[in-house]
Amino acid sequence: MLRDARLRLFLTSGTILFVELLLIRWIPANVVYVGFFNNFLLLASFLGIGIGILLGRRLDASAAVWFAPFAFALVLFVSLAQVNIKNELGDVWFATEEGRQLDINFIVLPSLLILTTIAMAFLAVPLGPLLRTMPPLRAYAFDISGSMAGIALFAGVSLAGLPPSIWFTIAGLLVALLTFGAASRWQRAVATAALVGGVMLCLGIETIGGDVYSPYYRLDVVHTPRTDVIFVNGVPFQAMFAAAAPKEAYYDQVYRWFPGRTFAKALIIGAGSGTDVSVALAHGVRAVDAVEIDPGIQAIGRAQHPDHPYADARVSAVITDGRAFLRNSTERYDLILFAVTDSLTLVSSTSNLRLESFLFTEESFASARDHLTPDGVFVMYNYYRQPWLVQRYANMVGQVFGSAPITRTYPTGDFGAAVIADGPLVRGLSSAVPPGDTIEPVDLSAAPRPATDDWPFPYLRDPAVAPHYLLGLAMMIALAALGVGGTLRYVGLPLISFGARFAHFFLLGVAFLLLETRSIVTFSLLFGTTWYVNALVFFAILASVLAAVGVNSRLRSRDPRPLYAGLAGSLLLAYLLPPSSLLIDPPVLRYAVGSAIAFAPVFFANLVFTFSFRNTDAADLAFGANLVGAMVGGVLEWSALLVGYQALLVLVAVVYLLAWIVRPACGPIKGSGLATPEHAPA
Structure with a gap:
């Protein structure tokens, strides 16, 4: 058994972060249903870790060995759950309609959340005693350092393209290293069987499915009589058509509209496996910049697309976020194409952003407009499914370009496709109809509000939280209330005393998660939604x-008012300077200014927390309350769907004000048994 408490704390925190990221990545890749409930797995993880720390008041470190059987149960349940979502409530999800289709599955989602919470709770049990073995700030420093190591380790295995069986093997070895020394022989036997069983189950799934993992998806190629189809997370996503093969009409629409036009240079965002690129080359486009965010999808296209468009010397392939490419490029194009760029992946587990959210905003369309040549054209197409979404995009394009776009729809049941085009080439038409093909005007009178960089939710018709999400969030709150209440009763801590004593830390957790979410959204806008940008932001x-x-360890200030004043000032500055105002050149200046404004509130918020944490006499309980608060903050993050991300700063300020107000109530409660027995504050 590892005897150095500092090393055990470092490794325990690193293992917890590694497992948390593993579950957040692996579960939605195998149960696509869960991916549409955004940050629920993160909420369950926070709840479980907080409960585990509280359980450390009664259970010893050997209890962590029970993580293994619950993790195995979770892996087994995921392997058996194959649930897709059918939407009937007004929000557009680009997901398959095959398999069982449920709006809310009252078995799958609750079961996954409960199993995740229990597994993470057992894994976190050693954290409580470890936090009590040293001064609070020193313990917190080792905890955060371990968390950074866990993030770095998972980022490394993702970058290397290693399969989940390797992820689970690493997690199993770390858990064994941390727990087997304190466990009995029969506990080790049960845990070993569970860990090995989980790894073998993952290995069997990989062997049967033949899947590979990109930084964003579980990928598989299915051969059909018509063409090869790339499946992501188990659902059909992208077909690899030869340019000359029968395929969806939207691929060729812009070339049919302007049959005599030869485009000199095209930009294709969402180039994917290469079909859009292949069609462009077949129509004589002389040069193509093909932008795709997922290297795994592009690699499949490079190897298996029947036309091998990425091998053509006229094509320059770029792996990055489309919005970031537009921001950093100085090139001009006579054809800019937003191809089929819908995703099944979130930017971050702490936000409701999807990979393409910032691509379909008014500001993004304006950026595309600014990259057109004087005779260029902007085109976008997809299976938009809903008439209101076509209306939204057509209205946004028209407002940005200052002229009515030309459109063509291809209604085929619930999967209607559409093409929207605008730009100088369209405005220069002598009549409203292009020379080569017909158009079908879209009624814009009922177009929903436009998506913007502050409200980047193009697939949400109106600002609202859908009933099925409200039900899920209520379920999450109920799980938290039962879990925390039951845990406090089990460990003998009075609920009222605990709430009064640690309300300050709870509110700090609520506010910080909201602030962290808004910071991640800001950096996604400034620097792109790629996985490595988000990893760097978390780091x-x-x-x-x-x-x-370090600051609070050395300055030893007794007055927190300057820290709260700095936090208030930095929040005000961030509110007055929204992210869109920071989109400046050159990129180095944008990074410096954006980082300063985005991270100043985060830094002051951490100063506020570490000041209070330094002076607590129950570091484990304070930390547990803080994590439960972070879970509640994750629930409140859904309010961004109503008011946008900039308004979250107002909510953050209000919660920090409440934390300041209840701060005087955080003195020790005599006879409560809440103080840390092993250590005095330091």
Whole structure:
């Protein structure tokens, strides 16, 4: 058994973060249903870790060995659950209609959340005693350092393209290293069987399915009589058509509209496996910049597309976020194409953004407009499914370009496709109809509000949280209330005393999760939605925590008012300077200014937390309350669907004000048994 408490705390925190990221990545890849409930797995993880820390008041470190059988149960349940979503409530989800279709599955989602919470709770049990073995700030520093190591380790296995069986093997070895020394022989036997069984189950799934994992998806290629189809997370996503083969009409529409036009240089965002690129080359486009965010999908296209468009010397392939490419490019194009760019992946587990959310905003369309030549054309197409979504995009394009777009729809049941085009080439038409093909005007009188960088939810018709999400969030709150209440009763802590004593830390957790979410959204807008940008942002946030620990360890100030004043000032500055105002050149200046404004509130928030944490006499309970608060903050993050992300700063400020108000109530409660027995504050 590892005897150095600092090393055990470091490894325990790193293992928890690694497992948390593993579950958040692996479960939605295998149960596509869960992916549409955005940050629920993160909420369950926070809840489980918080409960585990509280359980550390009664259970010893050997209890962590029970993580293994619950993790195996979770893996087994995921392998058996194949649930897709059918939408009937007004929101557009680009998902398959095959298999069982449920709006809310009252078995799958609750079961996954409960199993995740229990597994993470057992894994986190050793954290409580470890936090009590050293001064609070020192313990917090080792905890954060371990968390950074866990993020780095998972980022490394993702970058290497290693399969989930390797992820679970690494997790199993870490769990064994941390728990087997304190466990009995029969506990080790049960845990070993569960860990090996989980790894073998993952290995069997990989062997049968033949899937590969990109940084965003579980990918598989299915051969059909018509063509090869790329499946992502188990659903059909993208077909690899030869340019000369029968295929969807929208691929060729712009070339049919302007049959005499030869485009000199095209930009294709969402180039995917290469069909759009192949069609462009077949129509004589002389040069193509093909932008795709997922290297795995592009690699499949490079190897298996029948036309091999990525091998053509006229094609320059770029792996990045489309919005970031537009922001950093100085090129001009006479054809800019937003291809089929819908995703099944979120930018981050802490936000409701999808990979393409910032691509379909008014500001993004304006960026595309600014990259057109004086005779260029902007085109976008997809299976939009709903008439109101076509109306929204056509209205947004018309407003940005200052002229009515030309459109063509291809209604085929619930999967209607559409093409929208605008730009100088369209405005230059002598009549409203292009020379080569017909158009079908779209009624814009009922177009929903446009999507913007502050409200980047193009697939949401109106600002609202759909009833099925409200039901899911209510279920999450109920799970938290039962879990925390039952845990406090089990460990003998009075609920009222605990709530009064640690309300300050609870509110700090609520506010910080909201602030972290808004910071991630800001950086996604400034620098792209790629996985490595988000990994760096998480790393930077944790680094700011360490910096705050260092400041409060050395300054030893007894007055928190300057810290709260700095937090209030930085929040006000961030509110007055929205992310769109930071889209400046050159990129180095954008990074410096954007980082300063986005991270200043995060740094001051960490100063506030570490100041209070330094002075607590029950570090484990304070930390547990903070994590439960973070879970509640994750629930409140859904309010961005109503008011946008900039308004979250107002909510953040209100919650921090409440934390300041209840702060005087955080003195020790005599006779409560809440103080840390092993250590005095330091």
